[in-house]
Amino acid sequence: MTRLTSRDIDALPSGLADYDRILKAATGRSLLGIGAAAAGWADEDAIGRLASTIRMAVVPIRSGQGIIRGFTGSVTAILAYLGFDAWVTRQTDVAGFAEAVDAGAHVIFAADDHRFVAVCLRHGRTVDNARATADGFVAGLDLMAGGLHGGRVLVLGCGRVGRWAVPALLKRGARVCVADRIPARAAHLAARHSGETIAVAADVDNALDTHDLIIEATDAADVIRARHIRAATRISAPGMPCGVSPNAMEQLGGRLLHDPLQIGVAAMACSAAGIVSGTMSTYEGEASS
């Protein structure tokens, strides 16, 4: 899992309104709309009405490699932009958790070097960023493609996000092919879904030549080049750094979704809102993940 840098997120809070416009142009939905679709809400209006009543605390965590300057501020800016009552706790770590609970938070967002979760305090449920990111970018691809049912989708990168993208795609009726620079990882992921027909790409380049719909979830840059882009190509790219080369981006125009945090946090927030408001529990078994 890639560790963000301040450089990745410095301009994020001030760029949210512009990014929303880009999302609407590419998918027809806002950041809230994509988060709502990812979390299984019928529409974003229901969340929009609820959001201001849901208190979300973001706690800085100093363990491991420590604080990333701008990380908790960016998460909070995204949550506030979506309409949630969000704030960064004054204290960090355990003191921050206690402060959040004492302040009546419904949900706590926190990340160390291994997990980024939203904890629904009164429901004993967690929402994991890797799964929510996969759900968010799959929802975005679904919207860009006008529906994935029966569509052939390539999942490039079989790490945590790629692994969660497979069930999200299958749920939408897509026909999935997985690829990874380590072939055994692709084969292992396909075997986990033995009840389904998951193709395993023998060669990444060939897979890119034969798939128009792509989830790019690798931690490498420039995996997808201009020669792989066709008029029908649409790419949803949660991977950091972006795996689509600058020339390929230019060819794609508005047919690319990529960001360091926004869609994943929006999907986390909408899923947590579902759990907290009790209207749905779209994340079965989240607590075990």
Ligand code: 2YG
């Ligand atoms: O609280 C802090 O400032 C730090 N403990 C945050 C550390 C986050 C480490 N994780 C990552 O940078 C990413 N896995 C976050 C999610 C990226 C989603 N594309």
